[in-house]
Amino acid sequence: MTEAVQVKPTTEEDSALQAFRAAVTGDLGEDILLDDPERTPPYLREWRDLYHGTTPFVLRPRTTEDVSTIVRHAAAHRVVLVPQGGNTGLVGGQIPVTGGREVVVSMERMNAIVEVDPRGNTMTVEAGVIVADVQAAAEAADRLFPVSLASQGSCRIGGLISTNAGGTGVLAYGNTRDQVLGLEVVLPDGRIWNGLRGLRKDNTGYDLKHLFIGAEGTLGIVTRAVLKLAPKPFARDVALVGVASPAVALSLLARVRSAVGESLTAFEIIPRIGIEFVLQYGHGTRDPFTAGIPPWIVLIEASTFSPERPMRDVLEQVLMAAYEDEMLSDAVVSQSITEAEDFWRLRDQLSEVQGKAGGSIKHDVSVPVAAVPQFLEEATAAALAVVPAARPVPFGHLGDGNIHFNISQPVGADKAAFLDRWEEMNAAVHAVVKRHHGSIAAEHGVGRLKRELLYDVRDDVELDMMRSIKSLFDPQNIMNPGRVLPTKPRGAH
The missing domain is CATH 3.30.70.2190 (Alpha-Beta Plaits)
Incomplete structure (x- = not known):
C-alpha cells in the first residue's frame, strides 16, 4: 500500500489549487487550513491501512457558512473535495486518492450540540459531533439515541448519516436513516439547503433528506441534522x-x-x-x-x-x-x-482483534433473516474453497440479517499473500450473497472498495438513475468523485 506523502500536482492543477487556497484563506483566514506534513497523515489513511492518500491541504471549517464558502470556491476552481467525519469508514470513501489534488474537508470542528428537545424527542447537532457525545446528551435528557456501534467514541454524526450506518440496535430502532428527521446540507455549488425540520409527518413533495443519507458525500456535505430520540430504557x-x-x-x-x-x-x-x-x-x-x-x-x-x-x-x-x-x-x-x-x-x-490475528478479508453483507444459517454454511464452504486453511469469523446482527463475514488468514501464512486473494474471496462470498438475494454492502457503504461490484447487484436502470442524480446535483463532479458509483464500464471490473 502506498504511503501517504505529499505529491505535487501538475502545473495546471497547482494553479487552480493555489487560486482556491488563496480564495478560501482570504475569506476565512489561515486558521481554516492545515498543510503541516506532520499533522495531515491522520486524515490520509484509514485505520485498517487499506487506503492511503495524499492531499495538498486539509480544510477544517467551523460553521455551515465556512463550508458554503469552501464549496463555492471549489466549484469556481473545479477543485475536488473529500468530506471526512471521524475517519472510521471501512470502504475508503473518506480517504483522498494519491496524486495530491483532492482536498479533505474535515468536519471535526463543527461539533456543537445545538439543541436538545426532550418534549419533542429531538436533538439538533452539527455534523462533527462524536456519536458518543450525542448518546451522552440524550441520556442527560432521559432519552436514548439508539444508533450504537463499536466506533461510536470516534465516529461523527455526519459520517454516520452519509453512510447510513447500522450498528447493534437496528433490530429495534432501524438504521441511521430512521433516526434523521431533518438535514442541513451544503450543495456542490455552495448553496445551503435548510431542511432542518423536526416533523414526523410532512408530505409536501419529495423527501429530499433521504438523497443525502447514505450518499457518502457525493451529493453535498451534511452540516447539521435533526435527530430523533427514543425513550430511555429503565x-x-x-x-x-x-x-x-x-x-x-x-x-x-x-x-x-x-x-x-x-x-x-x-x-x-x-x-x-x-x-x-x-x-x-x-x-x-x-x-x-x-x-x-x-x-x-x-x-x-x-x-x-x-x-x-x-x-x-x-x-x-x-x-x-x-x-x-x-x-x-x-x-x-x-x-x-x-x-x-x-x-x-x-x-x-x-x-478490532481480528487484525491482531493476521490478515483479515472483510465482507459486510446481508441476506433475509431466514436465510442466514444456509448462507453461513454455503459462504464458509466457498471461502474454504479459495483458501482451504483460512479461518472464517462470521458474526453480526442475526436479528436483521446483517453478517460481517470475515476470513482470517491461515495460521502461519504470509499476510500479504493472503490479502492478495481479497478480490477472489470477495467474488466467492458475494456469489453466495447474490444467490440469497442479499446485499454486498449492508451497513458500511460502498465507498471505493465496492463501487465496481455494484454491477453484480444493481441493474442498468438503477445505476442510470443514480448517475442522473449525481449529475444533477454535482455536474462538475467535484464532490467525492470515484465513490459509490462504478467508474469502469460494465464487464470491465
Whole structure:
C-alpha cells in the first residue's frame, strides 16, 4: 500500500489549487487550513491501512457558512473535495486518492450540540459531533439515541448519516436513516439547503433528506441534522447463550421475540473463534462460560421500559424453557450494569482483534433473516474453497440479517499473500450473497472498495438513475468523485 506523502500536482492543477487556497484563506483566514506534513497523515489513511492518500491541504471549517464558502470556491476552481467525519469508514470513501489534488474537508470542528428537545424527542447537532457525545446528551435528557456501534467514541454524526450506518440496535430502532428527521446540507455549488425540520409527518413533495443519507458525500456535505430520540430504557439486560448452530440460534430468535416483543433490542451471533480472538487479543475481557466456549454464541439484549415488567425475569424464563428443550448448552444473564457491559465488550472488540490475528478479508453483507444459517454454511464452504486453511469469523446482527463475514488468514501464512486473494474471496462470498438475494454492502457503504461490484447487484436502470442524480446535483463532479458509483464500464471490473 502506498504511503501517504505529499505529491505535487501538475502545473495546471497547482494553479487552480493555489487560486482556491488563496480564495478560501482570504475569506476565512489561515486558521481554516492545515498543510503541516506532520499533522495531515491522520486524515490520509484509514485505520485498517487499506487506503492511503495524499492531499495538498486539509480544510477544517467551523460553521455551515465556512463550508458554503469552501464549496463555492471549489466549484469556481473545479477543485475536488473529500468530506471526512471521524475517519472510521471501512470502504475508503473518506480517504483522498494519491496524486495530491483532492482536498479533505474535515468536519471535526463543527461539533456543537445545538439543541436538545426532550418534549419533542429531538436533538439538533452539527455534523462533527462524536456519536458518543450525542448518546451522552440524550441520556442527560432521559432519552436514548439508539444508533450504537463499536466506533461510536470516534465516529461523527455526519459520517454516520452519509453512510447510513447500522450498528447493534437496528433490530429495534432501524438504521441511521430512521433516526434523521431533518438535514442541513451544503450543495456542490455552495448553496445551503435548510431542511432542518423536526416533523414526523410532512408530505409536501419529495423527501429530499433521504438523497443525502447514505450518499457518502457525493451529493453535498451534511452540516447539521435533526435527530430523533427514543425513550430511555429503565434497564437493559444482556444474556450470552451457547448454541450448537446458526439454525438453532434462528429458532431461538423467534422464541425470544415472541416472549419479549419490542423490548428485544439486540440479537447478535458470534462463532467460537471470535470469542477466542477477543479473549486472546482484546482487553478487559473474560470468558463468561464455565464449561468451555460453545460452538456459537448468541448475545441477546432486552430493554425494560416499565419497572412493572422487568425483562430480566422474562428473559430468564424463556431461556430456561429453551434449555429444557435442549436448544441451549449454556446461558448467562447479566446481573448488573457492569456485567452487561462486560458481555457487550466481547462483541464490540470483534472487529478490532481480528487484525491482531493476521490478515483479515472483510465482507459486510446481508441476506433475509431466514436465510442466514444456509448462507453461513454455503459462504464458509466457498471461502474454504479459495483458501482451504483460512479461518472464517462470521458474526453480526442475526436479528436483521446483517453478517460481517470475515476470513482470517491461515495460521502461519504470509499476510500479504493472503490479502492478495481479497478480490477472489470477495467474488466467492458475494456469489453466495447474490444467490440469497442479499446485499454486498449492508451497513458500511460502498465507498471505493465496492463501487465496481455494484454491477453484480444493481441493474442498468438503477445505476442510470443514480448517475442522473449525481449529475444533477454535482455536474462538475467535484464532490467525492470515484465513490459509490462504478467508474469502469460494465464487464470491465
